[in-house]
């Protein structure tokens with residue numbers, strides 16, 4: 001996986017692309033949604049076999065899981081304006097396995113589970129895989145952070161800046177709109 005921080009940043013960047021009344025709540029939900037697939041790492045550490053259906057990068061890293069999770073969170077928290085929230089939360093959740101599929105190690109993600117449990121990667125894998133658990137605090141951890149900075153954090157920050165600029169441009173009063 002990219003580190004959980006990078007997934008969170010990607011979720012935040014996606015949340016900035018949508019305008020909503022409860023933007024802060026939606027942002028927090030998107031950040032959590034982008035991290036939630038890696039809850040399966042608990043199973044990984046407690047003996048669930050990596051390659052099994054509920055193993056790491058298994059079912060929680062699928063489109064089906066993203067649909068179910070985003071629907072659940074929307075029903076619980078965003079009933080007033082469900083569609084933008086559901087779409088954003090789906091994109092934030094599914095961004096997680098898509099980023100994992102760009103990493104250089106471990107097993108691939110079962111993106112199409114439960115219909116097809118093949119472990120998938122993209123043909124291009126520029127992100128160095130992050131060690132699970134405390135192995136992250138190592139020299140390899142630094143190499144991982146460097147590759148994530150380039151391939152995840154940088155594009156996310158650019159997206160954040162672009163959406164911020166677009167918003168301030170929308171908010172600024174036009175000089176032609178004055179009285180007279």
Ligand SMILES: [Zn+2]
Nearest residue numbers: 001037038100
């Ligand atoms: Zn993952």
